[in-house]
Amino acid sequence: MLTAPPSRPSGLSCRQGRKGEVHLQPGLLGSQAQEVQTRWRPSPCFGAGKRSPTKMIHSLFLINCSGDIFLEKHWKSVVSQSVCDYFFEAQEKAADVENVPPVISTPHHYLISIYRDKLFFVSVIQTEVPPLFVIEFLHRVADTFQDYFGECSEAAIKDNVVIVYELLEEMLDNGFPLATESNILKELIKPPTILRSVVNSITGSSNVGDTLPTGQLSNIPWRRAGVKYTNNEAYFDVVEEIDAIIDKSGSTVFAEIQGVIDACIKLSGMPDLSLSFMNPRLLDDVSFHPCIRFKRWESERVLSFIPPDGNFRLISYRVSSQNLVAIPVYVKHSISFKENSSCGRFDITIGPKQNMGKTIEGITVTVHMPKVVLNMNLTPTQGSYTFDPVTKVLTWDVGKITPQKLPSLKGLVNLQSGAPKPEENPSLNIQFKIQQLAISGLKVNRLDMYGEKYKPFKGVKYVTKAGKFQVRT
């Protein structure tokens, strides 16, 4: 041995001495290491100094609303639960769950958390990492739970703790994402079904697959191999949501259309699909599932892809904001609180506007009333309403609009006596749904399949919904 420090157990052929100088033990690796030496170019700017050698996600804690840590998983050495105290502290400070900062700095760690379905996913990070990387991953974990158990709740996770653990083990290796595609995970770990659990308990077979998902190896990691269906079907749901802010006078402050195309593909083999639109130029900004070929879209505005098996989101898009957005409903409102009295008046009416001749259904109005409101005494001409005196949320379930008789909700508001009247009228959040219509006018032209011989059954469905649709009063 050349210069190996005597304290270290030395059985390895090379040691580093001064920086930039490599001492070699003659042997197998000699020639390669020599090359390192000759090509060594010190570049001080590129990154220097000592780094603590752990990166990405270190541990994950799942915390419910009452502050119990009900699951923990460590990918490296164990981090004590007490690290979550910093999180609880921040949670207390924030008052509202929505306002807990997603990134918290503690003396030794960084906590990056998401809030999903009344659960906090808190990950422990030790060094610099793009925060979106972690956030996006945590959401992917939550999505996977949703996918596997039908819901992402504390009960579901506790009931399936073994599967959860197996999933987490596959999704992250050493804190770095390994397999996050649902098609691959489902081949590795089969989702629980009642039938399977019965069969398993009798036969002793397991939920864990023992073959390597073929997708993992190919250039199309999102699709599993050997898919077989007797009925080959491909369905596309074009779902558009209108985001809008309508001001007091009824004019539109801001409106845009956000759309997605969700696909449900049940096709055997390796189908290669091309989906084209009648009017692709409507799409102003598009984000793609990894399966879509960028170049084809760039050059021809055709979505060309080998789909994953099952349900997935093909694209999300925004319709260019230059186009005028049709607003399908209008709201007439008069909400007033009298000075120095403990009551106010509340009166809203909803009517159809540019609805392209379709029925508007599933209308719900949600209003966050001011804190001084004690109770509300209203009469709807249609549907039913509820008012929660604790959260001060008024919900009116309207249903369909019939143009002959416009639905309205009228009545009195009881205020806390003595309290000053509210400064501002609450804004109305409106939900609605229009079947068979993409409000932007987007139309699928045709779907072609290559690569397989059979004829698939193809279908397209259009729906328009209200997104973040808010009326200021």
Add this chain to the structure above:
Amino acid sequence: MSSNSFAYNEQSGGGEATELGQEATSTISPSGAFGLFSSDLKKNEDLKQMLESNKDSAKLDAMKRIVGMIAKGKNASELFPAVVKNVASKNIEIKKLVYVYLVRYAEEQQDLALLSISTFQRALKDPNQLIRASALRVLSSIRVPIIVPIMMLAIKEASADLSPYVRKNAAHAIQKLYSLDPEQKEMLIEVIEKLLKDKSTLVAGSVVMAFEEVCPDRIDLIHKNYRKLCNLLVDVEEWGQVVIIHMLTRYARTQFVSPWKEDDGLEDNEKNFYESDDEQKEKTDHRKKPYTMDPDHRLLIRNTKPLLQSRNAAVVMAVAQLYWHISPKSEVGIISKSLVRLLRSNREVQYIVLQNIATMSIQRKGMFEPYLKSFYVRSTDPTMIKTLKLEILTNLANEANISTLLREFQTYVKSQDKQFAAATIQTIGRCATNISEVTDTCLNGLVCLLSNRDEIVVAESVVVIKKLLQMQPVQHGEIIKHMAKLLDSITVPVARASILWLIGENCERVPKIAPDVLRKMAKSFTSEDDLVKLQILNLGAKLYLTNSKQTKLLTQYILNLGKYDQNYDIRDRTRFIRQLIVPNEKSGALSKYAKKIFLAQKPAPLLESPFKDRDHFQLGTLSHTLNTKATGYLELSNWPEVAPDPSVRNVEVIELAKEWTPAGKAKKENPAKKFYSESEEEEDSSDSSSDSESESESASGEQEEEGDSSEDSSEDTSSEHRSDSESASEVGDKRTAKRNSKSKGKSDSEDGEKENEKSKTSDSSSTDSSSEEESSSDSESVSESEREPESRKVAKEKEKKKTKQDRNPLTKDVSLLDLDDFNPVSTPVALPTPALSPSLIADLEGLNLSTCSSVISYE
């Protein structure tokens, strides 16, 4: 024991790892290990019995319960001996759960953990790649220092594995071993170097991750792989893309000269120290006048662009920061659309993206101005999102849009969320100072708010008005009088202190009110907040100096109260003021200047964005979010004055004469493989796109009517949700035919690979074929004639001609666009060449042009 195993290791030179593992296990005395934990076993006796039963189902149940315990954070370490016995179980689920357990507790029970090592070593040689990979994963996850040499060996072997999945796991294992024993760095770097050359998209992300962790300063390892990484990027999995893009951003900043022109650099709020840089740049720029972008620099910018359309927010953000940091300023604009899109996502993503937009919008307003309305606040947004949006709106405010914005702000001020309302008032103040046209309007608006019922709103208005008045030396007596009246009602300390300060500053303008205010304050002095007390003292001092007749006694009374205050700051201030303003024999020369000191012109406060100082952090990083340097943050270097030698990125391969004699088998495989790799190439798609477009158009023209009618019918028959748009799919397109054969070719090569695994004798031929393939794909980049096996001959001839020119025999460029996943790693030895080969430049420029044209036609 440890010395024992290492001594052994030295003898064998780390060769026979299997035996080492066995020796290690044999040295554990069973009695000692089991005896230690016997006292704790009672609790989990039933679990232990289940684990020792013969039935797999009982074992599985036990393991599931144990995993449940681990998940809850309960200690299950006493079961270690019972669990570890099952590591070799045939049942794959039991095995997996045992792995979970092992990884969790091995660090605590190192001696016992060694029992399992030999199992993994055996599994590392398993013919099934899944088993090899998972064995490597678990082996490397067991944090037991003794097995470092075994891990090292396993990693080395795995990095040469034929399965890219195993190689990917090897890349992951590198980081684990490095964190266990940083002494292994040098050897790990060798493995990283080898894996960086890997052409599989599966490996790329993981190995760059390892690179970032182990040796981020070894930029020299990237040179040769730079172009390959750029070209592979689109096909790498999402997480790998993020890591690679961040690494390439840093790389670009060290290797290319700045694409930012000087006038751009001096534009808006660039920092001062940049200016000196610019001056220097000017000198150098005069020498090599027109700036031309390095084609490699362009390659990176171009190849990351499609990723802006990724569904993964982290990828979009990574590309956005790459554009922000390395692209010419004129091209940064394209990222804003994608970033605005991310605002539709969940609140956590919004939070991070808005923070980054806030930083960007300070420097470049124009980028986000068209999207102004996307930052309008909804009442349902969480407060943190609201304040960030407000921040951006402030940054974007200018003469043209301020009136719209102020109208919008009016709604916000009335918000039920008072914290947000307060933030809005701050914002109005900032707009008022930034845009002089609206200062008066804003001021009036704020004064109106003084009669607001909510105290927080009033207090915030007072504070902002104070700042605004300070900036305007004009008379504002009325406002001050109005505010003085507020003192009776308002209780928020900051607001009270602000009012007092304002009166003190303007005491000569409101000569009647000021002494009266002081009188009131003297009365309530003892019950005031410390902040207010200090301002009362200040007010007293100022009045004493300007109007000593009326206020002398009052001030002295206040000073006396202050002298015995509980707070030492106030006592301190009292003593200081008394010495300064009350003349006595001790007071020095300063008291002469007391008036000048107290009533000096104070510079107006700058109302600045809290995001102003964040731009020195790389966007999208944790450090940027926290606004402090996080552990392990790597600074982006400034652009180099002169670009380092670009030829280091040229990839040369020395072909040994032996390898040139093609084996018969390899020849057969070749066309299929080449076919596959070629179809993914950029040139291909861009070239053929025009052709296929016309083709598809003509094909679809026939069916358009049919498609139309079916669409219509779907609308008419409203009860049906799904409509069948039956249109016969004609497989006439050339491209699809090609794609089919591509997938066939792939499966072929997969098979071939399996064969290779079984019979090691065919190894040599396969490496031959791979080098063959490289050389043939070279010819693709040189000559456009491909696919025919004869093309290789042509390529050879060309090659010979070229080598004459280069005076560098037997070297040539490797195709950048080779996407073959199934190459065994052939280790090409690299030699530096003096300059970028002309063919490559032409190639890159060709690509450049084609994309540019497509951009023009579609945007």
